[in-house]
Every structure is written in structure tokens, then in C-alpha cells.
Amino acid sequence: MKKSLVLILIVSIIAGLIVIFTVGFNLKVTTKAHQEILVNIGEEYKNEEVKQLAKEVIGNDIEVQKTGDFEDQAVISAETISKEQVTEIVNKINEKYGKEISDGSITINDVPAARVSEMFMPQIWSFIIATIIIFVYFAIRYKKQGVARVLLTAIIGLGLLELLVSSIIALIRIPVGQNIVSIIYITYAIAMLVVTTMFEKKAQQLKLEEEKKKK
Amino acid sequence: MKKNKLKLITLILLVILIIMVGFFGVYSREKGIAKNNVKDYEYATNINGARIAKFELSTSTKETIKDADGKVIEDATEEEIAEKGYTKQEEPVNKDENKTHENYELTKQIIKSRLDKMGVKSYVLRLDEETGNLIVELPENDNTDSIINIISTVGKFExxxxxxxxxxxxxDDISTSNIYRxxxxxxxxxxxxxxxxxxxxxxxxxxxxxxxxxxxxxxxxxxSENSEEATVSENNEGTxxxxxxxxxxxxxxxxxxxxxxxxxxxxxxxxxxxxxxxxxxxxxxxxxxxxxxQRMSTLLSTKPMPLTYNSDSSTFVEGALKENITNKILIGVAIVITIAVVILLAKYKVKGLFAGICFAGLSALLLLTVRYWNVELSKEGIVAIFAVLVLNFILVYKMLNGLRKEEDNKKVETKHVINMAIKDFTLKVIPLFIFAVVFAFGTWEAASSFGMVMFWGLTLIELYNLFITKNILK
Structure with a gap:
């Protein structure tokens, strides 16, 4: 059971890495280069309602955001938006809200991509500092387990978990955007928790053995 | 015995009060309208929304006066131009040879440096590598207009x-610039x-x-020195x-x-x-x-931009998650609490119910702390709330598990079992605590939000379970 689990994990990581380096991550629509239109609805609306209308025309991969002083305008983003789709969306909005918005006044704007790495890079120093302090703590608290062994386990544990999570994200095509930051944080926290639990367990075992020897 | 019961009832009432305030608020009537007096949540840029500023490469031209050798003359009158045979011509501010991918990238890096220098806590830069146009997403506050002005300035200082x-x-001769008060x-x-x-x-x-x-x-x-710069004049005495x-x-x-x-x-x-x-x-x-x-200090600390940009439009666009975000968080937390209570109740009966009430109390206390400690909740901060709830559930579950194991052993005190569970938990979360503290001091909004929520969450788990949960379960 344990062997088959390890095998599944290794295969997942390898497959994930192949996907990452060949196809790449499935980027969220607002992260990759996309197009957007601004529709002035002229009254308060619910994002979900407009999103539903746009989905019927464009498909699932869209985002709707409110703008305007009265939050009565909608920015609809999708990978590509054609003029025909604009007309269709506007017709649907007119029908739903009883408006007479003209599609002629709506321009399709190109929005360049945002780099996912740049979303993460400003936090790199926090990660480095936190990791150094944690590793120093590990080295002091678990020195009986061997400093090199402890640090190596921590590095491998952290690296493997981050790799595994990245692979799963790539394999099951979770849309990646700024959410990558939360995923990295949580994976890091879980990795630290798992590694510390392992070390604590070992520390208790060593303590018991020492007590037995004394007796 | 009676004293213990009274203590238990008081503690449970206190927890229920925290739950009521944390989840529902405290209302008063103001001009006939019910107003919640509990402080509202503050949201970070990736929830609240951002100012989207578009920077387009300037297509304007500037007048250049050149002498016969093609040397640029800074200033000359019409007469001087005619007299000295200077030529006057219109030149684009962004010459074609400067519109290169390297210069576009350099401009982006300079804008990034300026934003970092000004301590902007969250931003996204998008560069159109074909046209060189840029889109900058910035937090919306009183300084946003000023920031847009600073990052769109060329910044050539001489x-x-x-x-x-x-x-x-x-x-090129300047290393940095700082502000002093x-x-x-x-x-x-x-x-x-x-x-x-x-x-x-x-x-x-x-x-x-x-x-x-x-x-x-x-x-x-x-x-005697600099005689070429000296002028001769007559003084009052005529010398x-x-x-x-x-x-x-x-x-x-x-x-x-x-x-x-x-x-x-x-x-x-x-x-x-x-x-x-x-x-x-x-x-x-x-x-x-x-x-x-700040404008001068920022511009002097960074290189001048190789290209000139116009920033004609900037619009505030609300975050896609912003709509009813508070309700979404409360519903999410309520779902976690319900699952936790059902599991605890099914497994540990009455003690499980008490532990479930305590769990709900901690969740409410965390939400109140986040509000009163002015934590700007980002998506990462919200994720941290749920991470804290999961960690607290693990601890509560361990406490009850420990209590069940020791039920037959009358020599072991309930207090001791709970203390041991808390101690064990504390030792395991020390690295998370370090992680939370370092991130709480981070300058990036997402990091500090996550760090702050984690820090307060872990602190509350320790204190709340030590003083409230332990005394209720005991």
C-alpha cells in the first residue's frame, strides 16, 4: 500500500512536470493575454447574472467585474471576444435589464498578460527569511536527530510537497492566477506542519529510549 | 460543585455572546435605521479592486533646433535661428529606434522600482510586448493619482x-534619494x-x-583665479x-x-x-x-525612462470576488463550523457539543480580531482564516480523543490531558508561527494579510483553548 502510494506520487510529479514544461499551467483568463469589453448597463446589477449571460455567448472562461462611479458598468473579460459575441451579449443584457444599449459604442480592448512569477516574486524574501529561521529552529531543537539529516528531510519534504501540488494543479488544469500565491502559502504551511510532526514523533521516541536506558 | 456549574454556565454564555457579536453584530437604531456597531472588515486590493491605469507610448513631437553641424541647440530666438542658420524641426519624443523590446522591458523594470520605492503594497504590471503599452493595476487610495503621475514621468534629472x-x-551620478522630516x-x-x-x-x-x-x-x-569669469566694474570711488x-x-x-x-x-x-x-x-x-x-525622491532613486508615456485613462475596477464577500466568508465559516460540530457531536456526544460551541466561539473571536486589528483581508488572508479553523479543529479533536482514551484512568486529570494536547500542538505549530510572524511584517499586501491572520489565529488557538475550551471541557 505504502509502495503503491509512493509510486502514484512519483508518477504524478513526473507527469505534472512534463505538463508544466510542455503545455504549461492553465492560466486564468485575467492572467493571460485577453480581451475585454466595457458595457454600461446603467443600473446596479449582479456579477453572477451578467456572467451567466456572457457565458451563454462566450463559454465558461470569463470574468465579470464592476466599474463606474455607481458600479453600473461591467468589464467582461475573455480570451477572445468577437464583434458578433459583443452584439449577442449586449442583446442579452438589453433583454434582461430592459435597456437599449448600442453595441456600436463598445470597443474590444486587448489586455496584455501578467507574469505569474511576478505575482510571487515580491514575497520571495519573506519566504527565504522564514525558511532560514525555521531551519535554524529545527537544527537547534532536533539536533539529537542529526542536524544534516533534519535539514535534508525538511528541504526534501518542502520541495516534494510544492512539486506535488504544482503537478496536481497542472494535471487537473486548475486555472492559475493570483490564487497561486495562496496555494504556495498553504502548501508551505502543510509541509512545515508535516515535517515538524515527523520530527516531534522521532524526538519523543528518542526521549523514551533515553528514559528506558536510564532505568 | 455548584461553583463549577456556575463557572461552566458563565463560560458558555460568554462564548455564545462572542458568537452572536462575531457573526451577527451589535445593532443600534440611528434615525430609525438599524446600524451594526461592530467594525466592518477591511479588504485588500485583490478583493476590493484596483485602479487600472493605461500607459500608452507618446506619439507627440517636440521642436528641435539644430546648428549646421547637427548639434542640438537648447534655446534660440527666431532672429538667432535666422542669423546663425539654425534649422528647426519637429521630432517625435519617442524615436523609432528607441521603440525596442529592451526599452519596453527597461521601462517596466523602472516602473516596478518606483512602485517598490514608494512602498506600494500590491500591483500588477502588464506589458504589451508588441506596442510597448503598459497597464498598471494599483491599490485605490488617496495616493493613487500621485503614484500614477510619478510612474508616468520620464525622470531625467540634470x-x-x-x-x-x-x-x-x-x-547616472545619483545612487539614491530619501525623504526627511x-x-x-x-x-x-x-x-x-x-x-x-x-x-x-x-x-x-x-x-x-x-x-x-x-x-x-x-x-x-x-x-586672480578664474580671470576669464571675472568682470571689471567701477566702484563708487571711481577706482x-x-x-x-x-x-x-x-x-x-x-x-x-x-x-x-x-x-x-x-x-x-x-x-x-x-x-x-x-x-x-x-x-x-x-x-x-x-x-x-516623494515624487522627487522616487524619480531620483530610479533611472530615467527610455521612452515617454502618456497616461490618459485610469479606472477603478472592483474585484471579481468583492460582491457580497462578507456574506461569502460568513457562510464559508458557518459551513466549516457545522461540519466540525456534526463530527464532534457524532463522535464525542455531549463533550463534542461543548467542544463544537467552543470551536464556533473561536471562529467568531478570530473574525472580530481580524476586524479590530485592522487586518486588510486579501484572498490569501481569507485562506488563512480557513487554515486556522482547520488547525483549531485538529487541536479540539486531539483534546477530546485524549480525554476519551483517559476516561477509564481516573488518576489522570482532564486538565492534564488538555494541557498535554495544547503543548503537543504548540510544539508542532512553532514553525507556522515563525512563518506567520515573518509574513505579517512583509511589505506585500497578500503576504502581510496571510501572516497577520495566521499570527492572530495561532495566538487565539493557544489562549482561547487554554482559558476557555479547557475550562468548559473540564
Missing amino acids: IVDADTNEVLLNN NTTAYGTEMSFSIEFTSEGAKKLEEVSKNYATIKEDNKSEET ATEEKKEKKVSLKLDDTELMSTSFDDPVTTGKMYLTVGQAATTSEDLESNYTQA
Whole structure:
């Protein structure tokens, strides 16, 4: 059971890495280069309602955001938006809200991509500092387990978990955007928790053995 | 026994009160309208929304006067142009040869450096590699307009000879610039430094000697040095004396003169300090002076942009998650609490119910702490809330598990079992605590939000379970 689990994990990581380096991550629509239109609805609306209308025309991969002083305008983003789709969306909005918005006044704007790495890079120093302090703590608290062994386990544990999570994200095509930051944080926290639990367990075992020897 | 019951009832009532306040609030009537007096949540940019500023490469032109050799002449009158045979032509501010991918990337890096220098806690930069146009997403606050203005400025700084326009020092000679605040009897002065590189410092020292202020006492003194700069005048007594003409430098930003001055003393420190406006006595003046000082300090600390951009439009766009976000969080937390209570109740019956109430109490207390500690909740901060709830569930579950195991062993006290569970938990979350503290001090909004929520969450788990849950389960 344990062997088959390890095998599944290794295969997942390898497959994930192949996907990452060949196809790449499935980027969220607002992260990759996309197009957007601004529709002035002229009254308060619910994002979900407009999103539903746009989905019927464009498909699932869209985002709707409110703008305007009265939050009565909608920015609809999708990978590509054609003029025909604009007309269709506007017709649907007119029908739903009883408006007479003209599609002629709506321009399709190109929005360049945002780099996912740049979303993460400003936090790199926090990660480095936190990791150094944690590793120093590990080295002091678990020195009986061997400093090199402890640090190596921590590095491998952290690296493997981050790799595994990245692979799963790539394999099951979770849309990646700024959410990558939360995923990295949580994976890091879980990795630290798992590694510390392992070390604590070992520390208790060593303590018991020492007590037995004394007796 | 009676005392214990009273303590238990008091604690449960306290927890229920926390739950009511945390989840539902405290309402009062104001002009007939019910108003929640509990502080609202504050949201970070990735929830609240951002100002989207579009920067387009300028297509404007500027008039250039050149002499017969093609040398650019800074300034000339129409007569001079005609007399000296200068030519006047319109040139684009962004020449075609400068519109390269390298310059687009460089511009993006300069904008990034400026945003970092100003301490902008969250931003997204999007570069259109074909056109060079940029889109910058910035947090919406009182400084946003000023930030947009600063990052769209070319920032070419020069110290030139006021008469000849010879460039004496420029951006290449500057290493950094900082803002200083000095409170005097007349108000608060705001100034910024110009700190030069070692090479720049040597140049500055030389310049400060050559452009020294001529003091009144020395004005009529004869000078043998710099005789070519000296003029001859007659004094009142009719005797001819040599009067040195004071040379001045001009400080220019993007070819616009900021000030013209000379140096009282030679500058040997490699630093210049310039005061912005007059000493401020009102917060508005102070804010205005600070904005100006920040503008200069930021531009001087970074390279000038290789291209000129126009920023004609900027719009605030609400975050896609913002709509009913508070309700979404509360519903999410309520779902987690329900699952936790059902599991605890099914497995540990009455004790499970009490533990479930305590779990709900901690969740409510965390939400209150987040609000009153002014934590700006980002998506990462919200994720941290749920992570804290999961961690608390693990601890509560361990406490109850420990209690069940020791039920038959009457020698072991409930208090001891719970203390051991808390101790064990604490040892395991120390790395998370370190992680949370480091991130709480992070300058990036997402990191600090996550760190703050984790820090308060872990602190509350320890204290709340030690003082509330332990006493209720005991």
C-alpha cells in the first residue's frame, strides 16, 4: 500500500512536470493575454447574472467585474471576444435589464498578460527569511536527530510537497492566477506542519529510549 | 460543585455572546435605521479592486533646433535661428529606434522600482510586448493619482550650468534619494536628499567649488583665479576693481527647471538636501509637501525612462470576488463550523457539543480580531482564516480523543490531558508561527494579510483553548 502510494506520487510529479514544461499551467483568463469589453448597463446589477449571460455567448472562461462611479458598468473579460459575441451579449443584457444599449459604442480592448512569477516574486524574501529561521529552529531543537539529516528531510519534504501540488494543479488544469500565491502559502504551511510532526514523533521516541536506558 | 456549574454556565454564555457579536453584530437604531456597531472588515486590493491605469507610448513631437553641424541647440530666438542658420524641426519624443523590446522591458523594470520605492503594497504590471503599452493595476487610495503621475514621468534629472546649459551631473551620478522630516518651531519641514555615487560625489565637490556663492564681503575682492569669469566694474570711488560674477547651477527635471542656485560651501559628503515648500503647519500642507518630496525622491532613486508615456485613462475596477464577500466568508465559516460540530457531536456526544460551541466561539473571536486589528483581508488572508479553523479543529479533536482514551484512568486529570494536547500542538505549530510572524511584517499586501491572520489565529488557538475550551471541557 505504502509502495503503491509512493509510486502514484512519483508518477504524478513526473507527469505534472512534463505538463508544466510542455503545455504549461492553465492560466486564468485575467492572467493571460485577453480581451475585454466595457458595457454600461446603467443600473446596479449582479456579477453572477451578467456572467451567466456572457457565458451563454462566450463559454465558461470569463470574468465579470464592476466599474463606474455607481458600479453600473461591467468589464467582461475573455480570451477572445468577437464583434458578433459583443452584439449577442449586449442583446442579452438589453433583454434582461430592459435597456437599449448600442453595441456600436463598445470597443474590444486587448489586455496584455501578467507574469505569474511576478505575482510571487515580491514575497520571495519573506519566504527565504522564514525558511532560514525555521531551519535554524529545527537544527537547534532536533539536533539529537542529526542536524544534516533534519535539514535534508525538511528541504526534501518542502520541495516534494510544492512539486506535488504544482503537478496536481497542472494535471487537473486548475486555472492559475493570483490564487497561486495562496496555494504556495498553504502548501508551505502543510509541509512545515508535516515535517515538524515527523520530527516531534522521532524526538519523543528518542526521549523514551533515553528514559528506558536510564532505568 | 455548584461553583463549577456556575463557572461552566458563565463560560458558555460568554462564548455564545462572542458568537452572536462575531457573526451577527451589535445593532443600534440611528434615525430609525438599524446600524451594526461592530467594525466592518477591511479588504485588500485583490478583493476590493484596483485602479487600472493605461500607459500608452507618446506619439507627440517636440521642436528641435539644430546648428549646421547637427548639434542640438537648447534655446534660440527666431532672429538667432535666422542669423546663425539654425534649422528647426519637429521630432517625435519617442524615436523609432528607441521603440525596442529592451526599452519596453527597461521601462517596466523602472516602473516596478518606483512602485517598490514608494512602498506600494500590491500591483500588477502588464506589458504589451508588441506596442510597448503598459497597464498598471494599483491599490485605490488617496495616493493613487500621485503614484500614477510619478510612474508616468520620464525622470531625467540634470544639474546644469545655468548660463551654458552644460550638463554637470545627471541621474547616472545619483545612487539614491530619501525623504526627511524635520519639526521646527515654524512647522514641519519636508526635504529629500540626493545621494551621489562615489564618482558623482567627486563631481559634486568640484561643481560646488566652481559654483560657490560669492559672499557680500568678498564680492569686491580682487581675484586672480578664474580671470576669464571675472568682470571689471567701477566702484563708487571711481577706482577699477575686479568683481567675480557668481555662477549658478540649474536643477532640471525632464528639461523643466526646478531651481537655480549656487553653493554656500563645498559639498564634500556626496549628499545634497533640498527642502520642499515652506514649513507646514497644517496636515494638508504637510501632505502636499510630502507628495512632492516623494515624487522627487522616487524619480531620483530610479533611472530615467527610455521612452515617454502618456497616461490618459485610469479606472477603478472592483474585484471579481468583492460582491457580497462578507456574506461569502460568513457562510464559508458557518459551513466549516457545522461540519466540525456534526463530527464532534457524532463522535464525542455531549463533550463534542461543548467542544463544537467552543470551536464556533473561536471562529467568531478570530473574525472580530481580524476586524479590530485592522487586518486588510486579501484572498490569501481569507485562506488563512480557513487554515486556522482547520488547525483549531485538529487541536479540539486531539483534546477530546485524549480525554476519551483517559476516561477509564481516573488518576489522570482532564486538565492534564488538555494541557498535554495544547503543548503537543504548540510544539508542532512553532514553525507556522515563525512563518506567520515573518509574513505579517512583509511589505506585500497578500503576504502581510496571510501572516497577520495566521499570527492572530495561532495566538487565539493557544489562549482561547487554554482559558476557555479547557475550562468548559473540564
